[in-house]
Amino acid sequence: MASGTGGGAAGEMAGREQGGHREIRLVSDDFSGNRVRLRRAAAPRACREWPAPHFARRAARCGAAAPPGEEGAPRRPADAARARGEAGRAAHDGERRAPPHGERNERNERKETDMSEATSEVATLGGGCFWCQEAVFLDVDGVTAVESGYAGGHTRNPGYRDVCDGDTGHAEVVSVSFDPARIGYREILEIFFATHDPTQLNRQGNDVGTQYRSVIFTHSDAQRDAALELIRTLERDKLYDDPIVTQVEPLNGNYWPAEAYHQNYYARNPGQGYCAVVIGPKLAKFRQKFAHRLKSRGA
Template identity: 50%
Template sequence: MENGKTETAIFAGGCFWCTEAFFTDLKGVEKVTSGYIGGTVANPTYKEVCTGTTGHAEAIQITYNPEEVAYEDLLEIFFATHDPTTLNRQGADVGTQYRSEIFYTTPAQKASAENFIKLLTDQNIYEGKKVVTKISSASTFYPAEEYHQDYYAQNSNQPYCQMVITPKLDKLKKNYKNKLKQ
């Protein structure tokens, strides 16, 4: 899935409105697409995925330049912006579609994800809680409906965005200032 200078990373870490917002402003990230992956239904809709019966996770596909941002940096942001110790949920969002999962597109990404989770575990970052993030080979990624793309940028005043996304985004901007686009 490499294309010249860009590579693709795919992460599921709860609601894709949230995860998309965290990666859009990172240096080296060229595009972030919200969508669905890991299920059994071709071309699923948001309504279908929300039932939890398609097997898909809400996820983001990140197109990035590895010369500007390392995959390990993307992993660091991924783990810093969601709770990888809760199975099939993030906050109030509950169901398999909100699971924590890394969909690797290369063997190197798989190895990096495994090493990162081992490091988090060895350093007891989550104070005894087990990291439940799955690592899976990327299957077909289906872009979500257009109104889900750039959701936070277009709806930042919406109550869900204000309560859930904005505080996390503020923390991200404070802690990762040097990794953000100017």
């Protein structure tokens, strides 16, 4: 785990004691320059805007807080995972689980061989809700495939409910295949850091739990070195008020594809409440800030 402190502030924290509990509010600026005030204790699910690295300066935050009456928006932090799971199942008839362990390993081995022959690379990244991360990276020029999955835990072939319970040790991740001749691994990481908050420990917004931790699972020593170097750069430039808590650890084959209904979720369900209120605004801001890195229309 890497950590550091910074001085650039995109938000202010304010707290007061209330009924024996500390009420915490976040004040931040959105991309229009408006001030946004969120209550962590009671706000609907939202991934918030935080300081961005020097290459973006303003993070393409994961949308604004969902209005209290928005259909599909979880009302409490504990409801977030349940609501997302129910929304996914409602869009499809039944869950299709990941393949058995042996089949999954054989498929991944073939995939790694094919990628080596095609001079492709894979980045495995956890930054909160994998629906959000998947939607972002599918838009990036040079990215050839994105798969939502689970990684870093001790349970074989986990399901979404298992991971949401927090007992598997797995994180929600995206497996990003990319062409290094068109986009470098460091650029992939820069987008990753700009589109989630690397200073929140075991949470993103109101998604709380180790399954939402900020983590980079590396496939090689070169990826590990690149990730640690970028984190040191962000810490040296003092771009965050709080320490960076992003974990960097080897994947070692400990990856499992998520259920079929999670794959390409935003593209298939853009009108679903969470997608419309959270992912849509996040994606619009990402496209604005990273216009030079987007795929051409129809690509």
